[in-house]
Amino acid sequence: MLDIAVIIASTREGSLGATVGRWFLDQAGRRSDLRLDVMDLARTPLPPLQPGPSGDPGHEARALAARVGAADGFVVVTPEYNRGYPAILKLAIDAARHEWAAKPVCFVSYGGHSGGLRAVEQLRLVFAELHVVSLRDTVSFHRVTDRFDESGRLIEPDGANGAAKVMLDQLIWWGTTLREGREARPYAL
Numbered sequence: 788m789l790d791i792a793v794i795i796a797s798t799r800e801g802s803l804g805a806t807v808g809r810w811f812l813d814q815a816g817r818r819s820d821l822r823l824d825v826m827d828l829a830r831t832p833l834p835p836l837q838p839g840p841s842g843d844p845g846h847e848a849r850a851l852a853a854r855v856g857a858a859d860g861f862v863v864v865t866p867e868y869n870r871g872y873p874a875i876l877k878l879a880i881d882a883a884r885h886e887w888a889a890k891p892v893c894f895v896s897y898g899g900h901s902g903g904l905r906a907v908e909q910l911r912l913v914f915a916e917l918h919v920v921s922l923r924d925t926v927s928f929h930r931v932t933d934r935f936d937e938s939g940r941l942i943e944p945d946g947a948n949g950a951a952k953v954m955l956d957q958l959i960w961w962g963t964t965l966r967e968g969r970e971a972r973p974y975a976l
């Protein structure tokens with residue numbers, strides 16, 4: 788069993804993040820080799836934006852870091868806002884440090900014309916700083932508002948379902964390989 792944290796990054800009211808996230812969790816839930824921890828940032832207590840002077844990261848950051856530490860890999864489901872990823876996602880990423888290291892991350896992105904891919908490119912830089920391996924292949928929904936029907940079902944599912952399978956196969960390879968590596972030799976930061 789591989790422990791995968793699925794981070795749903797959008798917290799906007801009426802967000803499509805829940806719809807895209809539900810579709811992805813349905814795909815990932817079919818894999819018997821994955822145990823999923825859904826970190827929906829709309830429902831996850833997050834560290835304060837303006838922390839006090841004590842230097843204590845706070846219980847929200849500690850709880851988030853523990854969940855990151857328990858995972859063997861990550862999937863980030865993210866929209867694109869003004870060519871970037873949501874600010875709240877950065878707050879969540881920065882809540883942990885060594886807990887991220889030597890693990891894989893992959894992306895399900897969505898947006899208007901760009902399909903969220905420019906947000907993903909920025910996230911690759913952020914995760915590189917944390918020693919996280921970002922996978923080449925992504926699942927991306929451009930013009931996301933046209934892609935799901937009123938009940939939240941993907942209108943033309945074949946392409947996205949196929950892309951999710953490829954990405955999950957790669958995530959499992961990296962997640963398993965890096966877990967074995969961490970167990971064999973501690974990763975030096």
Ligand SMILES: Cc1cc2nc3c(=O)[nH]c(=O)nc-3n(C[C@H](O)[C@H](O)[C@H](O)COP(=O)(O)O)c2cc1C
Pocket residue numbers: 797798799801802803804805866867868869870871897898899900901902903931932
């Ligand atoms: C403030 C704002 C900025 C946006 N900027 C972009 C953008 O730069 N590129 C893009 O493709 N879509 C952009 N969009 C479209 C969103 O990606 C799309 O509406 C998506 O559904 C937003 O995710 P959400 O529903 O989870 O909030 C933007 C939407 C908002 C509200």
